[in-house]
Amino acid sequence: MTDIQHTLRNTIIAQLQSGRITRRQALRMFAAIGAAPALMTAGHTAVAQEASPASPATPVPGPRDDGTNLWQVIVGGMDMENAIDLQAFFPSDLTINAGDDVHFAFMPMGMAGFHTVTFTSGGEVPELFVPDIVDGTPVPSPEGMPRLVLNPVMVWPDGRASYDGTGFVNSGVDVFRAELGPYVLTFTEPGTYEYMCVPHGAVMKGSITVQEQGAELPMDQAGVDEQAATERATLIEEGMAAIAAAGPGISTPSASGGTTWDVLAGTGGLSQVRVMAFLPREITIKVGDTVSWTNDSPGEPHTVTFLGGEPQPEDIIVEPQAAGPPKLIQSYTTILPAGEQEFDGTGFHNSGLTGLPPEFGEAFGLPEGPYHLTFTAAGEFPYYCILHAGGPDDAMRMTGKVIVEA
Numbered sequence: 001m002t003d004i005q006h007t008l009r010n011t012i013i014a015q016l017q018s019g020r021i022t023r024r025q026a027l028r029m030f031a032a033i034g035a036a037p038a039l040m041t042a043g044h045t046a047v048a049q050e051a052s053p054a055s056p057a058t059p060v061p062g063p064r065d066d067g068t069n070l071w072q073v074i075v076g077g078m079d080m081e082n083a084i085d086l087q088a089f090f091p092s093d094l095t096i097n098a099g100d101d102v103h104f105a106f107m108p109m110g111m112a113g114f115h116t117v118t119f120t121s122g123g124e125v126p127e128l129f130v131p132d133i134v135d136g137t138p139v140p141s142p143e144g145m146p147r148l149v150l151n152p153v154m155v156w157p158d159g160r161a162s163y164d165g166t167g168f169v170n171s172g173v174d175v176f177r178a179e180l181g182p183y184v185l186t187f188t189e190p191g192t193y194e195y196m197c198v199p200h201g202a203v204m205k206g207s208i209t210v211q212e213q214g215a216e217l218p219m220d221q222a223g224v225d226e227q228a229a230t231e232r233a234t235l236i237e238e239g240m241a242a243i244a245a246a247g248p249g250i251s252t253p254s255a256s257g258g259t260t261w262d263v264l265a266g267t268g269g270l271s272q273v274r275v276m277a278f279l280p281r282e283i284t285i286k287v288g289d290t291v292s293w294t295n296d297s298p299g300e301p302h303t304v305t306f307l308g309g310e311p312q313p314e315d316i317i318v319e320p321q322a323a324g325p326p327k328l329i330q331s332y333t334t335i336l337p338a339g340e341q342e343f344d345g346t347g348f349h350n351s352g353l354t355g356l357p358p359e360f361g362e363a364f365g366l367p368e369g370p371y372h373l374t375f376t377a378a379g380e381f382p383y384y385c386i387l388h389a390g391g392p393d394d395a396m397r398m399t400g401k402v403i404v405e406a
Helices: 003-017 023-035 221-246 358-364
Strands: 069-079 084-090 093-097 101-106 129-131 148-150 183-187 191-196 205-211 250-253 259-267 273-279 282-286 290-294 316-319 327-330 371-375 379-384 399-405
Touching: 069 093, 069 221, 084 205, 084 221, 221 259, 221 273, 259 282
Parallel strands: 069 101, 093 205, 259 290, 282 399
Antiparallel strands: 069 084, 084 273, 101 183, 129 148, 148 327, 191 205, 250 259, 259 273, 290 371, 316 327, 379 399
């Protein structure tokens, strides 16, 4: 291990222990530094960039001596106090001139949102997951289904530093960019170019309008920053309204004679605002009652996961390769439901992924609608979302608790 890899490893461990990043994010970062200093060869374009002792300086936006400008767009955002994830580019639309650069500024690692900046030029959008194919044959998983890996075309940068409106240009996922430094793209040809974040493509989109070189610009970076701040504030207001609308858990009589309690597993609807929380976070019920969790943010998957004394499963399994980047294998333990519909405090119980597009759910045989669990024993039962918390005791992330009284 090189000195820089050792330093990065210690930094990741410290962030994990302090709760600034989740186990999932830590796994991804470990995978990235394990493949340094050649980051990365993804089977389509090599990106070789030696790690340097000091992180590259953040570009300073503004006019430059050659008459061009460097602009800044913020990628995503998070209101940590209220668990509001902002799945947007700030500002969403930007006008520049040919020859200008745009710095797409990702959030700090502890707030990284698993985002990309991806221009497809109207072509095919890469899938989030793809089958793991070796020598033309799908690799089976322990569950018997073809093993899934995070699509390397999406995960790793394609290596282009400029965009002329043609072809595929991709930043790679933010949590893997620590050693690549800032993502800056030069726009060389006039036109209007739409782009997106692949993992959140249903809602997270933006556009860059490129004028002729030397044309009058509608605003400077200060104006762009003001527009970005306004858009961010508007989305946070929407998030707060979604939280207020959720209210306390609502109870209704159930067919079994107990009571059913409704809890939201994330909310925000199909918008750029996703509340990464269980609402209410804590609920008190009686033995024999049922809790029903509904994902109210389509396209943003969540799980409802009770460990019940079992070890915490991994979401992403890192498998090194002889050459190129590691394979990032998606565990079916996260995807698929586990456990009966009754819970006495023991045994692993998992909703599986909720909030997925219907075609995905059908492919994996996932049940439609809310996840129901009837509690048959008294106690306090913490739970969490595998994707958005480091475990059921991760108070800073997406966790909840069911208190069952006798």
